[in-house]
Amino acid sequence: MSERLLTYLYQYGVGGLVFFGSLLLLWRRGMLGGQSAERRRWVLLLLLGMVAYAAVQGVLQFVGPLYDLDLGGVW
Amino acid sequence: MNGATLGTNLDYVVIGLYFVAVMGFGSLFGRHSRSTRDFFFAGQRFSWWLVGLSMVATLVGSYSFIKYSAMGYRHGISSSLSYLNDWVWMPLFMFGWLPIIYFARIRSIPEYFERRFDRRTRVAATVILLLYMLGYIGINFYTLGVALNRVIGWDVFPTAAVIAVGTAIYVTAGGQTAVIMTDLLQGFLLLAVGFAVLILGFIALGDGQVGPGVEVFWNELSPVQRQALPRFNSPPSFNFVGIFWQDGFANSVFFYFLNQGVIMRFLAVRSVREGRKAAGFTVLLLVPLAAIAVSAGGWLGPAMVQTGLVPADTSSKDIFVAVAHVLTKPGVFGLILAALCAALMSSADSLINAVSAVFVNDIYQPFFRQKATDAHYLRVARVTSMAAALVGIALVPLFMSFESIYRAHGAFTAAVTPAMVVVVLFGFLWKRFTPAAAFWTLVGGTVASAASFVWPQLITPFAHGTAMEGGALKTYSYIRALYGLSVSTAIGLVVTMFSRPRDAASVVGLVVGTLTEAMTRFKGSPPNETTGRPVTLVASVLPAEKDTGMKGDDDWWLPDPEDPTGGHRRPVRPSVRLPADALQTLAAEPGDLLFVSHPRWWYGGLRGAHALAGEPSDKEALVPADLAGQMRVESGARIRVEKIL
Known part of the structure; x- marks a missing residue:
C-alpha cells in the first residue's frame, strides 16, 4: 500500500469511525433534532460536508502530485 | 533578514490607526453590557453568521501566519491539515454538546464538571483552565512582540504591553459583544490579507497575470508538497499520524468542547439552531479559508525563491514577512502588520473575557460571594478582565527571560489536553461515567502525560513508527496525544467499573438522551x-x-x-x-x-x-x-x- 493511500485511509477510516459512530449514537439517543424534515436536512448537510472534505483532500492527495498545471492561457 | 529595515513611517501610521479604530469600535459596545449575561454571553442574542464570521479571528492566533507559513514553506499544502480535520466532530458538537450546554444554562466548563460530576473535579478543571488561558494570553502577547521585533525592530515588551492594554480596554467596556463585533472586523482583515498575499503572489509570479502565476506556483511545489496530507510517520517534527491525533483529536475536541472562549461564543447565539448554523458555517467554509489565508505566504515561498523574488537563504519562520514585504507597497505592508496585530487581539480578547467568566463563575461566586447582585458580579467581571490582561503582560518578560517557561506552558497544555478531552466526551456521552472516574482521569491522565516528558519511551508503543528524537520536551511531540488519550481512557474505564455513578435524575440535561427534559427546564x-x-x-x-x-x-x-x-x-x-x-x-x-x-x-x-x-x-x-x-x-x-x- 502506498504511503499516500495509507494516510488517506487512516484519515477517513479513523475519522469516519468518529463521524459515523457519532451520528449513529445521536440518532439512537434521539438527539438529531426535533422535526424529521429538519433532521434530514442536517444529516444531509453533515454528510455532504464529510464528502466535500474527503473529495478535496482526495484530489490533492492523489491527483495533485501527478500533474503539473497548464491552464492554457486562461486568466 | 534584518527585520529592523522593514516597514516605513506610513506602515506605522496604518498600524496605529487600525489599532485605535479597533479599540474605539469595541468600546462603542459598552452600552450593550448591562448585565453579566450581556458581558459574558452578549445577551444570547446573535445570529449565526455574526458568530461564525467572528470565529475566524479567534481561530487565527498571533503566531498563525508565521507558524503555518513556515510549515507551508517546508511541507506545502499539508500545512493546512491542522485546520481541516474538525468536521468529524461536528455531529457530536452540533447535536450533543451544544444543546446540552445551552439548555442546561452552563456558564463555564468547570461548572459543567461540578454539575455532572462533583466539586473537586470542578476545582481541578478550574485550575487547569485558568493556568492554560492566562499562560496563553501571555504567549499571544509575547509571540506578537517577537514577530514585530523581528520585522520592524520594536521592543517586545512595550509593543506587547500597548496592545494588551488596548485589548483589555474594549473587552472591559463591551464584554462579549465587543469581542464578537471587533472579531468580525478583524476576521475580515485576516482573510483579506491572507488572500491578498496569495493573489499578489500569483500576479508577481506570472509577470502581471494570475493564470501563469498559478502555474508557476503549483509547478514549483514538489509532489509531496502538493499533497493534502503529509508523510505518514516522518519526519518527527511534522508527520500525518502525529498531527491526526494531536490536532485532529485532542486539540479539535479541546477547541470546540472545552475552550471557554469558544464555548462562550457559541452560547452568544439566540438559539441552538443558530449555534448549529454557526458551527456548520465556520467549519465547512470559514476554517478552510482561514487555513489558506495563514499558509498562503509559505505556499508561495518555493516559487518565489526559485524565481529570485525572495532570497534563497530566507528561513521558514521569516517566509511570511519576506513574501508579504516583497509583494506589497508601503502602507499596504502596514495592513499586513495590522493583520498580525488583529490576529493577536482577536485571540486575546476571547481569552480575557473567558478568564473573567471562569473567575467570577467558578471562584468568586462559589467561594467568596454566593449571593450578590448582578451589578456586583458585573463589576468583578470588569476588574477581572483588566487583571487578566495585566497578568498576560506580566508573563511577557518571564517568557523573554526564560524560554523554558514558554516551553513549559506548551508541555502543560499537551499534558492536560488528552485527560480533559476524555473526561468531557465520557461525561456527556456515557451516563454511567462516575465522578470518581472523572477526577482520577483528570489527575491520572495528566500525570501520565507529564511522565512521558521524562520517559518518552512510554509513548513508543503508540508511536506508529515515528522516530524518538527532537530533544527536551519535543520528543514524540505530536503522537504524545494518542498516548495521553489511551491512558486517560483506560483510567476512566477502570475507575468507572469500581465506583458509583450519579443517580439518573441528577444528570438529566447533562448527558445525551435527555434533551426533552433539558429543553423543558430551559424554557419553563x-x-x-x-x-x-x-x-x-x-x-x-x-x-x-x-x-x-x-x-x-x-x-x-x-x-x-x-x-x-x-x-x-x-x-x-x-x-x-x-x-x-x-x-x-x-x-x-x-x-x-x-x-x-x-x-x-x-x-x-x-x-x-x-x-x-x-x-x-x-x-x-x-x-x-x-x-x-x-x-x-x-x-x-x-x-x-x-x-x-
Missing part, C-alpha cells in the same frame, strides 16, 4: 418544536407602567430550586402579545419562547431580545417599553419575531 414549559415562519409586525409600545416586568437579570445567579442538577434560574423575560394570525404563522402558543428584534437582518440580533408569547392581541404587536428600548424601536415601527422553542 414543554418545548414547542412545530416548524413555523418568522413574522414582521407593526409594534405598539406599551407605556412603562404597563410593563411586563423585565427587571434585569438579578436572579440569574441564584440556583433554580426546580433543577436537581444545580443549575441557575432562568433569566427574567418580558411577554409580547401578538395577533392570533401571527402566532399561527409562527406556530407558537402563549408561553412559547420568542426572539424579537429590529427587522434589519444586518444587525445580526444586536438589537433584539428573548420574550415569551403572551395571550393573543387584537391587531398589533404589544411590546413592553423595556424590550422596545433594547430594540430601539418606537410605536409604529416594524419588528421581526421568530419562535425559538
Whole structure:
C-alpha cells in the first residue's frame, strides 16, 4: 500500500469511525433534532460536508502530485 | 533578514490607526453590557453568521501566519491539515454538546464538571483552565512582540504591553459583544490579507497575470508538497499520524468542547439552531479559508525563491514577512502588520473575557460571594478582565527571560489536553461515567502525560513508527496525544467499573438522551418544536407602567430550586402579545419562547431580545417599553419575531 493511500485511509477510516459512530449514537439517543424534515436536512448537510472534505483532500492527495498545471492561457 | 529595515513611517501610521479604530469600535459596545449575561454571553442574542464570521479571528492566533507559513514553506499544502480535520466532530458538537450546554444554562466548563460530576473535579478543571488561558494570553502577547521585533525592530515588551492594554480596554467596556463585533472586523482583515498575499503572489509570479502565476506556483511545489496530507510517520517534527491525533483529536475536541472562549461564543447565539448554523458555517467554509489565508505566504515561498523574488537563504519562520514585504507597497505592508496585530487581539480578547467568566463563575461566586447582585458580579467581571490582561503582560518578560517557561506552558497544555478531552466526551456521552472516574482521569491522565516528558519511551508503543528524537520536551511531540488519550481512557474505564455513578435524575440535561427534559427546564414549559415562519409586525409600545416586568437579570445567579442538577434560574423575560394570525404563522402558543428584534437582518440580533408569547392581541404587536428600548424601536415601527422553542 502506498504511503499516500495509507494516510488517506487512516484519515477517513479513523475519522469516519468518529463521524459515523457519532451520528449513529445521536440518532439512537434521539438527539438529531426535533422535526424529521429538519433532521434530514442536517444529516444531509453533515454528510455532504464529510464528502466535500474527503473529495478535496482526495484530489490533492492523489491527483495533485501527478500533474503539473497548464491552464492554457486562461486568466 | 534584518527585520529592523522593514516597514516605513506610513506602515506605522496604518498600524496605529487600525489599532485605535479597533479599540474605539469595541468600546462603542459598552452600552450593550448591562448585565453579566450581556458581558459574558452578549445577551444570547446573535445570529449565526455574526458568530461564525467572528470565529475566524479567534481561530487565527498571533503566531498563525508565521507558524503555518513556515510549515507551508517546508511541507506545502499539508500545512493546512491542522485546520481541516474538525468536521468529524461536528455531529457530536452540533447535536450533543451544544444543546446540552445551552439548555442546561452552563456558564463555564468547570461548572459543567461540578454539575455532572462533583466539586473537586470542578476545582481541578478550574485550575487547569485558568493556568492554560492566562499562560496563553501571555504567549499571544509575547509571540506578537517577537514577530514585530523581528520585522520592524520594536521592543517586545512595550509593543506587547500597548496592545494588551488596548485589548483589555474594549473587552472591559463591551464584554462579549465587543469581542464578537471587533472579531468580525478583524476576521475580515485576516482573510483579506491572507488572500491578498496569495493573489499578489500569483500576479508577481506570472509577470502581471494570475493564470501563469498559478502555474508557476503549483509547478514549483514538489509532489509531496502538493499533497493534502503529509508523510505518514516522518519526519518527527511534522508527520500525518502525529498531527491526526494531536490536532485532529485532542486539540479539535479541546477547541470546540472545552475552550471557554469558544464555548462562550457559541452560547452568544439566540438559539441552538443558530449555534448549529454557526458551527456548520465556520467549519465547512470559514476554517478552510482561514487555513489558506495563514499558509498562503509559505505556499508561495518555493516559487518565489526559485524565481529570485525572495532570497534563497530566507528561513521558514521569516517566509511570511519576506513574501508579504516583497509583494506589497508601503502602507499596504502596514495592513499586513495590522493583520498580525488583529490576529493577536482577536485571540486575546476571547481569552480575557473567558478568564473573567471562569473567575467570577467558578471562584468568586462559589467561594467568596454566593449571593450578590448582578451589578456586583458585573463589576468583578470588569476588574477581572483588566487583571487578566495585566497578568498576560506580566508573563511577557518571564517568557523573554526564560524560554523554558514558554516551553513549559506548551508541555502543560499537551499534558492536560488528552485527560480533559476524555473526561468531557465520557461525561456527556456515557451516563454511567462516575465522578470518581472523572477526577482520577483528570489527575491520572495528566500525570501520565507529564511522565512521558521524562520517559518518552512510554509513548513508543503508540508511536506508529515515528522516530524518538527532537530533544527536551519535543520528543514524540505530536503522537504524545494518542498516548495521553489511551491512558486517560483506560483510567476512566477502570475507575468507572469500581465506583458509583450519579443517580439518573441528577444528570438529566447533562448527558445525551435527555434533551426533552433539558429543553423543558430551559424554557419553563414543554418545548414547542412545530416548524413555523418568522413574522414582521407593526409594534405598539406599551407605556412603562404597563410593563411586563423585565427587571434585569438579578436572579440569574441564584440556583433554580426546580433543577436537581444545580443549575441557575432562568433569566427574567418580558411577554409580547401578538395577533392570533401571527402566532399561527409562527406556530407558537402563549408561553412559547420568542426572539424579537429590529427587522434589519444586518444587525445580526444586536438589537433584539428573548420574550415569551403572551395571550393573543387584537391587531398589533404589544411590546413592553423595556424590550422596545433594547430594540430601539418606537410605536409604529416594524419588528421581526421568530419562535425559538
